[in-house]
Amino acid sequence: METQEQKTVLTPKKKKGKLLIVFLIIAVLLASVYFFFFSGGSSTPSIELVPYKSGDKWGYVDLTGKIVINPQFNSATVFIDGIALVRSADNKYGYIGEDGKYKINPTYKSALPFSEGLACVVPENGKPQFIDEKNNVKFTVNTGEVCGSFNNGLALVKVEDKYGYIDKEGKMKINPQFDIAYPFNEGLATVVISNKKENKDKAALDSLNAQLDAALQNLDNSNNQKVVYSSYQKRENLYGFINKKGEIIINPQFKSAISFSEGLAVVSDGEKYGYIDKNGKYVINPQFDAAGDFKNGMAIISQGSMYGYIDKEGKIIINPQFKYALNFSVDNDIALVWSSDGKAGFIDKEGKYLINPQFEKGTNFYGDIAFVRSADKWGIIDKEGKYIVNPQFDKIDVDFENYKYQTVQSDYFDMAGIIQNFLTGTDKNNFRGINTNTTFSQIANTAGGKDKLINHYNNSVDHYLKEQLSKEVTLNRIYYSFNNLLEQKPIYRTVQKYDYWKGGYYNVQELYDHEYTFNDNAKITSAIYTLIFSGKAYEKKNELMIALGEEIATKLGVKNNNDNTSNYITIKNDEIEITIDKSRGEVTFSNLVLLLLLNKAEQARNDSIAQAAAAAEDARYAR
Known part of the structure; x- marks a missing residue:
């Protein structure tokens, strides 16, 4: 001064x-x-x-x-x-x-x-x-x-x-x-x-x-x-x-x-x-x-x-x-x-x-x-x-x-309390109450009804909840993804046409559109949790996310071998994986069991296509 x-x-x-x-x-x-x-x-x-x-x-x-x-x-x-x-x-x-x-x-x-x-x-x-x-x-x-x-x-x-x-x-x-x-x-x-x-x-x-x-x-x-x-x-x-x-x-x-x-x-x-x-x-x-x-x-x-x-x-x-x-x-x-x-x-x-x-x-x-x-x-x-x-x-x-x-x-910041609030319902097999078998129906019930979820005509929904973890930390949004969330049902309409040979009109059913309905049994593949920080929480966001990673590792029963200088922290066991993006304030849950099955199914489908293509090629040369 x-x-x-x-x-x-x-x-x-x-x-x-x-x-x-x-x-x-x-x-x-x-x-x-x-x-x-x-x-x-x-x-x-x-x-x-x-x-x-x-x-x-x-x-x-x-x-x-x-x-x-x-x-x-x-x-x-x-x-x-x-x-x-x-x-x-x-x-x-x-x-x-x-x-x-x-x-x-x-x-x-x-x-x-x-x-x-x-x-x-x-x-x-x-x-x-x-x-x-x-x-x-x-x-x-x-x-x-x-x-x-x-x-x-x-x-x-x-x-x-x-x-x-x-x-x-x-x-x-x-x-x-x-x-x-x-x-x-x-x-x-x-x-x-x-x-x-x-x-x-x-x-x-x-x-x-x-x-x-x-x-x-x-x-x-x-x-x-x-x-x-x-x-x-x-x-x-x-x-x-x-x-x-x-x-x-x-x-x-x-x-x-x-x-x-x-x-x-x-x-x-x-x-x-x-x-x-x-x-x-x-x-x-x-x-x-x-x-x-x-x-x-x-x-x-x-x-x-x-x-x-x-x-x-x-x-x-x-x-x-x-x-x-x-x-x-x-x-x-x-x-x-x-x-x-x-x-x-x-x-x-x-x-x-x-x-x-x-x-x-x-x-x-x-x-x-x-x-x-x-x-x-x-x-x-x-x-x-x-x-x-x-x-x-x-x-x-x-x-x-x-x-x-x-x-x-005051520099006091209840980091432990915030982490405890966020990780409610988390253990070796669950993350915030969801696990590898969680379905869309269960998520909708937790959210308070399907009308609380916003779908963008794909396999994902947004839930804007603004859950106060503390005065300075808010869980603002959860972005859920599912396997086969939307079921497609055809919608037909009656169209009148004229038959010149017979000299008269007749009705036919034509495909008009598709109706999409939620598959209540669709299983969750991932969930992205977005946190909003203010005040001291914003100043200490990096420390908070590192401490969150340590506690998640403890609850999942695994060691945290991450380099805390990196922006990303990844913790996983045999069933679930949690990824923390420190700069964005995001925590991502991934269903490793389902993703593994989906990957195997995708690989089998690709192998089948490749085998069919090879068989067709062999048949062409055989002629």
């Missing part, structure tokens, strides 16, 4: 007509974290060592530009309480000390920096865990799909589709109930309730119906009936605030909101931005086109496309004149701003330039130094704008903001 600081303001997206577009505010929330640390947070970032990038690897330099830890990591973060999260060359996460040595070896698939003494980590194929700095697992989040860092003693978790919060013992402190939620700050957290609203906007409905028509045109099914939508549902996100007991302190009513900072929070009515106190009352009425949180008694606002600063009474202190701006640094009165020509410089609280605009990007001052980019390289300057370290680094990262708002996702 480059070090240009995150935008600390909410800005509206363009609206079409009267349709309100809900704002995304994640980047806004991230910007408040650095200031929290330097105003009493329990975790202390260190600016003594700075992550920098050289080529495609990250290392650390000190504030004189001296390389302290050589570039060797795929990613690196700032030190917090003497420990930093890094990603190794093989893309595993671990933690290092300021000497560059691992304190916690890189073994995790994903991880977050330490916060309030704990870090959330995710082992390969595992569930999120919280560890201490000695890598002791304090607890595992068994039900959470998504986890965040601790802030104000609580950590965000997502269970199914709702967000809640856990405490430092892993207990659910606030039950999952919110559609969107953010970390606590100043004892309150921003939460979102999504309401569905009926919309009868004609243009939107016409567009929806046009899309539906286009979709139906692509369906090869004449039984599809036209559906016309007269209304549709859209989601409306409403932002409010809760306390650490989970009690709603300020009802969800705003179109967007930022966490509280210095006792005030930015909120929007969908048109303009203002500020409320912790009672939900407006202190500064909505009037700005964009707004940021308060730091050191000042906040960034915009009027039109230009940014300036206000005080807590809503009075403009520095007129909107900048293309973009950052909050003033906590430990000094300097702020980074961008002039109308896109160059970055530094101003004081009167809006006067202390360092003229000349840089491409930069950060606020941390103590007596700031990081700036010029000619695509990063360096370090002092308060006079002089280089302490000349621009030489490809990237640097002094991200004290984002990590508190980052999350990790």
Whole structure:
């Protein structure tokens, strides 16, 4: 991540007509974290060592530009309480000390920096865990799909589709109930309730119906009936605030909101931005086109496309004149701003330039130094704008903001459960309940009737069943093939003809067509099962198909001698053969007993034809 600081303001997206577009505010929330640390947070970032990038690897330099830890990591973060999260060359996460040595070896698939003494980590194929700095697992989040860092003693978790919060013992402190939620700050957290609203906007409905028509045109099914939508549902996100007991302190009513900072929070009515106190009352009425949180008694606002600063009474202190701006640094009165020509410089609280605009990007001052980019390289300057370290680094990262708002996702995947569900009814002689003697009639009964099967006037039928093996794996289709499935029956019609010799008409029966009926006793020759994957299942499809092959071999009572690097896996015993196509997600059952008989019959027929031809040839020469 480059070090240009995150935008600390909410800005509206363009609206079409009267349709309100809900704002995304994640980047806004991230910007408040650095200031929290330097105003009493329990975790202390260190600016003594700075992550920098050289080529495609990250290392650390000190504030004189001296390389302290050589570039060797795929990613690196700032030190917090003497420990930093890094990603190794093989893309595993671990933690290092300021000497560059691992304190916690890189073994995790994903991880977050330490916060309030704990870090959330995710082992390969595992569930999120919280560890201490000695890598002791304090607890595992068994039900959470998504986890965040601790802030104000609580950590965000997502269970199914709702967000809640856990405490430092892993207990659910606030039950999952919110559609969107953010970390606590100043004892309150921003939460979102999504309401569905009926919309009868004609243009939107016409567009929806046009899309539906286009979709139906692509369906090869004449039984599809036209559906016309007269209304549709859209989601409306409403932002409010809760306390650490989970009690709603300020009802969800705003179109967007930022966490509280210095006792005030930015909120929007969908048109303009203002500020409320912790009672939900407006202190500064909505009037700005964009707004940021308060730091050191000042906040960034915009009027039109230009940014300036206000005080807590809503009075403009520095007129909107900048293309973009950052909050003033906590430990000094300097702020980074961008002039109308896109160059970055530094101003004081009167809006006067202390360092003229000349840089491409930069950060606020941390103590007596700031990081700036010029000619695509990063360096370090002092308060006079002089280089302490000349621009030489490809990237640097002094991200004290984002990590508190980052999350990790569970990597747990119930592979064994999916395989068990798929292989129900499988043993040495059966595969999913079918065997070498299974007939069409039995398949039809299992499918729920012949009308559930689609025949294409050959010896095969399709069964589209959409069987959920798990939330992320669906058995979508089975393509069955049989021996002599269709029986052909002639259809005759009566035709009247005229006899010129006899001088009269007469009726005759002529072959008109053929009627095809299913042979209920036709035996199955093969079945192709098509699986559909999504989410983690899609990511782990290759592993899943390999594990499926191992389990099939076990159930068939044979050894799996396949090379797992190949796309195809074949397992068979004396009666059945199973072939797995890993890339296509297909599993094929073959009836070896019947196929062997059919092959023998075909060979006998070919031999008979060959013998007859040879006999005819001999007879011709005999004449």
